[in-house]
Amino acid sequence: MQKRLSNWGNYPAVVSDEIAFTQEDQLREYIAGHSQMIARGNGRCYGDASLGKHSISMLKYDKMLSLDTTNGIIDVQAGVTLDQILDIIVPKGWFLPVTPGTKYITVGGAVASDVHGKNHHVDGAISGHVIDMDVLTASGETICCSANNHSDLFWATCGGMGLTGVITRVKFDLKKISTAYIKQTQLKAGNLEEVIRLFDEYKHYTYSMAWIDCLQKGDSFGRSILIVGEHATPEELSEHQRKAPLTLPAKRKLTIPFNLPSFVLNTFTVKAFNWLYYNKNYRKVMHKVIPYEPFFYPLDAILHWNRGYGKAGFVQYQFVVSLEQKDGLIAILKRISDKGWGSFLAVLKVFGKQDSLISFPMEGYTLALDFPIRKGLFEFLDELDEIVLQYGGRLYLSKDARMKPGIFRNSYANAARFADIVKQYNPDGRFESMQSERLSLIK
């Protein structure tokens, strides 16, 4: 069926021929007869990574295959969403080992982007928790792979953006919890130096991230709120929460029903939002025990919040630079603050070590910022790309919609090795996305 598709940033949009399937044989037959196809999960990447001429929707391939509640292991078809999994595992005392900032993604999408969460410095990315998975390759063969078996396929599929084939099944480990709550601490940092110092001081916390007010200049340049957390124990809950420690109270969600006009988000509104957000934390240090949902998924509380950026859409710019190259982080924040193109969402995290082919994380600081699409934006982001490159950093493919191929090639050291492995499983480039074409990812 021909459909107009776009991902979370609403840019770019394409008309694509979309198919869905419920049986693996249907998918095998489809793959045999097509080229220029790419798997699509729940479209929560921001740019064009899951857009192509032929789109293979995973959303109907969504059966839970097994759940071992003794050892914390789950086996699912790749179209199952994290949201569906959480509904089942949390009441049984288990949690996801790694989760991104939205639970509305599929397991296949999580592996193909090798997603990270607020705990990367402690638990790594999702690839480190996959026990094994099945990949349906261009030849029609389904290969079960893991870190020890067909390991080249495994590592090229983790973070490989759907280019080795379609992930159909994933088995991964879970994290034991005794409540559905998080013990959270929020700390105000007056500037960037202070938040970097606080990250280090609080690095023993499993979860951490900071929200940065990127429009500040002078002494308060980079003022932030660091948020750290741990899964709460029953003893840490209020009497009311302790009555059902693994169940969350039901909450209604707000929704943005249509695209807002683009003038709603401008420097003035971003400044006002940032001022309110920073000052709402009236004390320097605040402790709270809160349900896991607002801690991990604050943005999921407003359905379709991406429409707030207007019809033209937006891009999310996420880069990482090593711990030693924090001057790169400062240089980029300075460019943004000077330009006055602030972002509501400017999130800073620290990654731990990770070896990979083209997965995004590497030990260092990662900053994610949203920019509504406007005249001159792509030229401005090209300038930022050069700074990232100059400091040895790289950009996250899952957020990208506009990077140039040279930036990708020069920032991902294993790009050529990745392309060589992909050629073994996808020799004629029949799995390809707009992004893989734009960046020559497998050429």
Ligand SMILES: Cc1cc2nc3c(=O)[nH]c(=O)nc-3n(C[C@H](O)[C@H](O)[C@H](O)COP(=O)(O)OP(=O)(O)OC[C@H]3O[C@@H](n4cnc5c(N)ncnc54)[C@H](O)[C@@H]3O)c2cc1C
């Ligand atoms: C609000 C928000 C917050 C986010 N926070 C984070 C974060 O903290 N950390 C993080 O790492 N990411 C984050 N992301 C990005 C998101 O987690 C990834 O883009 C994820 O891959 C989206 O999964 P999806 O199921 O929607 O897949 P899609 O967006 O549809 O596809 C993403 C990629 O996965 C491939 N793919 C999907 N399914 C399969 C399959 N079955 N087989 C092979 N390839 C497949 C696609 O081809 C594409 O390359 C966030 C996104 C949003 C919208």
